[in-house]
Each structure stands twice: as structure tokens, then as C-alpha cells.
Amino acid sequence: MMSAPNIVQQIFVTQILSVNSTGEAIIQNVPDEMATEIPRVFLQSFTAGSITNLSSSVLQGFTCTSVRTIEKAQVKKLVKACRRKGTDKVKLVESQLTCMFNRIRGEPDITSFDLFPPDVLLYYDYSLVSQSNCSFYFEQLSDADFSVFSSELSYKRTALFDNARNCLGITTTNLTKAQITVLGNMCCYLNASYILNSDESILEKLKTCPDLSAAQAAAVQTRLTGGTSRYRLASTWTETTLRNLDTFPLYMSSDFYDNFDKVSHCFKNDPIGAMKAEIRQSISSRLKRQTVTECTAGVITKVTIYNTTFPFDYPNINQFNSCLSAAVVRDNLEVITQKVHQQDYLKIVLSKLTTVPEDQVQVLGPASRVASADQINTWNITQVDTLASLMDTTNGPLDPSLAKAIISKYLSVEGNKLESAELNAIGGPNLCSVNTEVLGNISQQSLREANALDVSNCTSDKLKVLFNIALQAFQTNSRASVALYQFIQPYLGEQTHTHTHTHTPTHPHANLQQ
Incomplete structure (x- = not known):
């Protein structure tokens, strides 16, 4: 079951919860590996005695409101239990983190910074940090996720x-290696001056950042092309250098790739598919394409596709088109879509498919992103796992018009509707692509048992429909107004905010005040 698609695991967990959804039963019956699939509404039922048995995944979904019924000592254990690293890290949002800090701020070990999650330290009252102990505080803070700050509290990052x-x-702006080590993830928010003037170890720290601004990327490129002790002079760069640069090349300007022209043939052996596509596109875009109608580069066969150099043996898109047959695409679709990354090439792959049975729709992957609405209307989309595969965000962003076409095609099948599994598969942004009539057919139970949906891109009329469903869905399950607010918060907008105050008298930032 653990190797099953995510959507299948969600359905499996839903079936378990339909038998018994008490806190103890959830811990007993739901495998730890599937704990992330537990709908958040069920996590209110945990008691103090069950906290020590919670996995990282369950801790991630535990709401701040639930700790109101837990003894203070147990709350502190809960907070400490969230201090986990790597793949076991408990990903918490700002409302949970601020609540946790406010619950432990009076504890005698509050300055034992290594006992609590780094992300909680972000919201500490800095007056609790003495000058003699501040270095230790920032060392423990170095692993924190500084992107967790909301726009309202982003000033804390600067502070x-x-x-x-x-x-x-x-x-x-000339940081030493020791200072960079202590700052840790805070380096991701330093301006270009620090990147240009600091010890070169800052480059390795920037590799771990979730994103780089244009100014930061330009500074990184200047440092790299100017020569460093690790990467040496640009004139000596090889394929190994390219791999060691990790994702940096994806942020660089086009002239950065001039340093690799002489080793462009090495790109064939680069195992990082997405990077190869970007680099090859940057270099080959300067080459004039020839119009070829006959395959001269070699007919593409199954053996060709499984070769590690495919599709980079076909730098000319016209040759790729001429040498690739519809039969080969049909028989090797999954492998092809895993190896081909450029949109123009994917369009060719898709054009070779005159009919697409459902098992092949499920493996279209990135190719689904270059389809037209007319093509989607010819696909078979009857199963929820097909819907989930098409909505998979790892395949890239989905144009709203295509998302609407896919969802509409699925709902056109008799008996199909937007239940919790479908809502989780679709996600909030894609859900906003459908009409208000479709949204109005979502049941309270489906929305209640679904994950929190980010519908911030919905229009006000669509947001109002979802808000009304959410309000009715969570009113009967939430024991306190704060809990109700937390559950319906994703569906709030300017149009619904006033309405909310009549049902949730607690201030919208209640978590910050607890």
C-alpha cells in the first residue's frame, strides 16, 4: 500500500476513519507513513495521553486550538516533539508557531534553545535572549525556515x-565563514552586497535556498565567473563543475552558458534531467534550426529511448519529429514523458497520439501541460487516480483553462463528483478554474474531510460559495470559535470577512494572542 499512488492512500485512510475516527483509534489504525493523509478536522480529537505517540506527520496537522484542553506540561512535550530534522521535520505554519511560543514563554527552560524547534525560535521575544547567550540562539535558529513569516510579520525577519x-x-558586508555558519538559512535573505563581499562559503549556503532574487542571482554569477577556490576559473569548468553547481545554472543569464560551450557534448551524461533541458535550451537556442523533412539522425526505437543520451542525440527538433513514430510513442509513452522536458518536444510527442486510453492519460506527466482543451476532451478521464495524475504539481503548473477542461471531463462521467479525494487531488488553485455552479455542488462532508485548500486566486463569487459550504461544514465539528476560524480561514476573503465576525468573535489573529 505504501507504494500506491497518493490518491489511493488517501482513499484508504478515509475508509479507516469511517469505521472509527477517535484520536486513539486514528493512532492505532492509521499507519504512520500515511498520517499526512488524515483530514485535519479529525485531529481535534487527540487527548493529552496520546501526544507521545504522535508521528511527525500527525504533529504537522495538530491545530493550536487543541492544546487548550491539554495540560501545560503536555503542551511543552508536544512543542519539543516537533523538533525534528531532515525528512522527519514537522512543517508548521505561523499560527501554530506563534501559539506554541506563547504557550511555553513562561517556562524555566525557555532559553534552552536546543530543546525547541528552530521555527518556533523565529517568533521568540528577543528580550529573552541575553547578549552572552545570543550566539547560541542564532546557531539553533540557523536551520529555521525564514519563509514561514506572513507579510504581516515579515518585519521580524529584518529584526x-x-x-x-x-x-x-x-x-x-564582508561576512566570515564562521558568521555565515551561524546565520545559516538567514543568508537566503541577504542582499547582493553580502554575496559579493563575504567568504565564498556563502555560495554553498545559497544553494539550499528555496529561491533567489534576480539581484542575488546576478551576484552569485559574478562570484562564480570571477573564480573561486572550489570552482576555480570559469575557463577550467567541466561537466563535473556543472553538476557541482547544483541549481545555480537555472538562475544564471544566457551568457553564463558561454563558459560551457566547449563541453556542451558532456551534457548528454548529466543525470539531472530538468537541468539538462534548461542548459541545452540556452545553448542550442543560439543555433540556427534547419528545416528537415526526412529522418537522417536515426529512427527512434525503444532501444534509443532507453539510452542515457536520449533525447539529446536529437538537438534538431525537426529531426526529433521526423524520427519519432506514433507507434513508438504509444508503446513507450511513460518513459518518453519522463525523459523529454522541452515543451516543443513534448508537443510533438502529444501530436503523435491520435487516441489516448486512460492508462496512458495517467502517464502523460509534463506532456499534459502542453495539451489543448480540444485534445483533453478526447481523453478518457473516468477514475480519480487519473484526475490526480493530471493535477500532479510535479509535472509543472497547469493553465486554468486546461484545469477546467480536465475537471469538467472527469465530472461528465456519471457518478463522478467532487468528494474529498478529488478536492485533494485538484488542489485550491485549480479548483478556482471551475464555475460557481460546480463549486456549489461540493458537499459539506467533502470539504470538511479535504485538506485545507488555497483558494486565494478564486474570484469573490467563487470564494463566497466555498465559504458558505465551509461555514456549515465546520460549525458542527469545531468546539471553539478559534477552531472554527482556523478551519474556514482558507476560504475567507474581503467579501466574507464581515460575515465571519458574526460566527467567530475571536480576532482573526487569535493565534498570536493566545
């Missing part, structure tokens, strides 16, 4: 860096 500078004696 933290100001405090770090005072603590570590930083007076210039």
Missing part, C-alpha cells in the same frame, strides 16, 4: 538580522 549583526559583531 532578526539586525539582532544577529549586533550579536555577532557584523559591521560590514
Whole structure:
């Protein structure tokens, strides 16, 4: 079951919960590996005695409101239990983190920073940090996710860096290796001056950042092309250098790739598919394409496709088109869509399919992103796992018009409707692509048992429909107004905010005040 698609695991967990959904039964019956599939509404039922048995995945879904019924000592154990690293890290949102800090702020070991999750330290009252202990605080903070700050509390990120500078004696933009180590993930938010002037170890730290701004990327490129002790002079760069640069090349300008022209043939052996596609596109875009109607580069067969150099043996898109037959695409579709990344090439792959049976629709992967609405209307989309595969975000963003076409095709099948499994598969942004009539048919139970949906891109009329369903869905399950607010918060907008106050008297930022 653990190797089954995510959507199948969700349905499996839903069936388990339909038998018994008490806190103890959930812990007993749902495998730890599937705990992330437990609908958040069921996590209110956990008691103090069951906290020590919670897995990282369950802790991630535990709402702050639930700790109101738990003894103070147990709350602290819960917070400490969330201090996990790597793949076991408990991903928490701002409302949970602020609530956790406010629950432990009076504890005698509050300054034992290594006992609590780094993300909780982000919301500490800095007056609790003494000058003699501040370096230890920032060392423990180095692994925190600084992107968790909301726009309202983003000032805390700036304040933290100001405090770090005072603590570590930083007076210039020339950071030492030791200072960079202590700052850790905070380096992801340093401006270009720090990147240009600091110890080159800052480059390795920036590799771990979720994103780089244009100014940061330009500074990184300047440092790299200027020569470093690790990567040496640009004139000596090889395929190994390219791999060691990790995702940096994806942020670089086109002239960065001039340093690799002489080793462009090495790209064939690069195992990182997405990077190969980007690099090859940047280099080959400067080459004039020839119009070829006859296959001269070699007919593409199953053996060709499984070769590690495919599709890079076909740099000319016209040759790729001429040498690829519909029969080969049909018989090897899954492998082809896993190896081909460029949109123009994917369009050719898709054009070879005159009819697409459902088992092949499920393996279209990135090719589904270049389809037209007319093509989608010819596909068989009858099963929820087919819907889930088409909505899979790892295949890239889905144009709203295509999302609407896919969902409409699925709902056109008799008996299909938007239940919790479908809502989880579709996700909030794609859900906003359908009409208000479709949204109005979502049941309260389906929305209640679904994951929290990010519907911030919905129009006000669609948001209002979802809000009304959510309000009715969660009113009967939530024991407190704060809990109700937390559940319906994803469906709030300016149009519904006033309405909310009549049902949830607690301030919208109640979690910050607890």
C-alpha cells in the first residue's frame, strides 16, 4: 500500500476513519507513513495521553486550538516533539508557531534553545535572549525556515538580522565563514552586497535556498565567473563543475552558458534531467534550426529511448519529429514523458497520439501541460487516480483553462463528483478554474474531510460559495470559535470577512494572542 499512488492512500485512510475516527483509534489504525493523509478536522480529537505517540506527520496537522484542553506540561512535550530534522521535520505554519511560543514563554527552560524547534525560535521575544547567550540562539535558529513569516510579520525577519549583526559583531558586508555558519538559512535573505563581499562559503549556503532574487542571482554569477577556490576559473569548468553547481545554472543569464560551450557534448551524461533541458535550451537556442523533412539522425526505437543520451542525440527538433513514430510513442509513452522536458518536444510527442486510453492519460506527466482543451476532451478521464495524475504539481503548473477542461471531463462521467479525494487531488488553485455552479455542488462532508485548500486566486463569487459550504461544514465539528476560524480561514476573503465576525468573535489573529 505504501507504494500506491497518493490518491489511493488517501482513499484508504478515509475508509479507516469511517469505521472509527477517535484520536486513539486514528493512532492505532492509521499507519504512520500515511498520517499526512488524515483530514485535519479529525485531529481535534487527540487527548493529552496520546501526544507521545504522535508521528511527525500527525504533529504537522495538530491545530493550536487543541492544546487548550491539554495540560501545560503536555503542551511543552508536544512543542519539543516537533523538533525534528531532515525528512522527519514537522512543517508548521505561523499560527501554530506563534501559539506554541506563547504557550511555553513562561517556562524555566525557555532559553534552552536546543530543546525547541528552530521555527518556533523565529517568533521568540528577543528580550529573552541575553547578549552572552545570543550566539547560541542564532546557531539553533540557523536551520529555521525564514519563509514561514506572513507579510504581516515579515518585519521580524529584518529584526532578526539586525539582532544577529549586533550579536555577532557584523559591521560590514564582508561576512566570515564562521558568521555565515551561524546565520545559516538567514543568508537566503541577504542582499547582493553580502554575496559579493563575504567568504565564498556563502555560495554553498545559497544553494539550499528555496529561491533567489534576480539581484542575488546576478551576484552569485559574478562570484562564480570571477573564480573561486572550489570552482576555480570559469575557463577550467567541466561537466563535473556543472553538476557541482547544483541549481545555480537555472538562475544564471544566457551568457553564463558561454563558459560551457566547449563541453556542451558532456551534457548528454548529466543525470539531472530538468537541468539538462534548461542548459541545452540556452545553448542550442543560439543555433540556427534547419528545416528537415526526412529522418537522417536515426529512427527512434525503444532501444534509443532507453539510452542515457536520449533525447539529446536529437538537438534538431525537426529531426526529433521526423524520427519519432506514433507507434513508438504509444508503446513507450511513460518513459518518453519522463525523459523529454522541452515543451516543443513534448508537443510533438502529444501530436503523435491520435487516441489516448486512460492508462496512458495517467502517464502523460509534463506532456499534459502542453495539451489543448480540444485534445483533453478526447481523453478518457473516468477514475480519480487519473484526475490526480493530471493535477500532479510535479509535472509543472497547469493553465486554468486546461484545469477546467480536465475537471469538467472527469465530472461528465456519471457518478463522478467532487468528494474529498478529488478536492485533494485538484488542489485550491485549480479548483478556482471551475464555475460557481460546480463549486456549489461540493458537499459539506467533502470539504470538511479535504485538506485545507488555497483558494486565494478564486474570484469573490467563487470564494463566497466555498465559504458558505465551509461555514456549515465546520460549525458542527469545531468546539471553539478559534477552531472554527482556523478551519474556514482558507476560504475567507474581503467579501466574507464581515460575515465571519458574526460566527467567530475571536480576532482573526487569535493565534498570536493566545
